[in-house]
Amino acid sequence: MSLWDKAKKALDGAAASVDREAKQLAKHGEIGQLEDEIHRQYAEIGKRARELYGQRELLDPEVGVLVKRIQELEQQIQKLREELQALRSSGDDPPQG
Secondary structure, eight states, rough: OOOHHHHHHHHHHHHHHHHHHHHHHHHHHHHHHHHHHHHHHHHHHHHHHHHHHTTTTTOHEEEHHHHHHHHHHHHHHHHHHHHHHHHHHHHSSSSOO
16 A cells, blocks of 8 residues: 555545544534423423412422422512612712722
């Protein structure tokens, strides 16, 4: 086998390897997109379960625990937003000195 043939064979192998890697990356990307969509759908299920629980149409005690935890988290977020607004407002005053 000539040097040229060896180089061509090596390049062909490298090209095939790069192509295989690119296909694998594309598949990983597709899997990631589908997993993201699953997470969005779970979020929608959760929102709907909360609505139904609030309307007393879903009375599962485990859902109640989850809804209560979400409400606690929302209260914490609201408190932090209020603290942030207070900090912003206090920055509006001109410095004394």
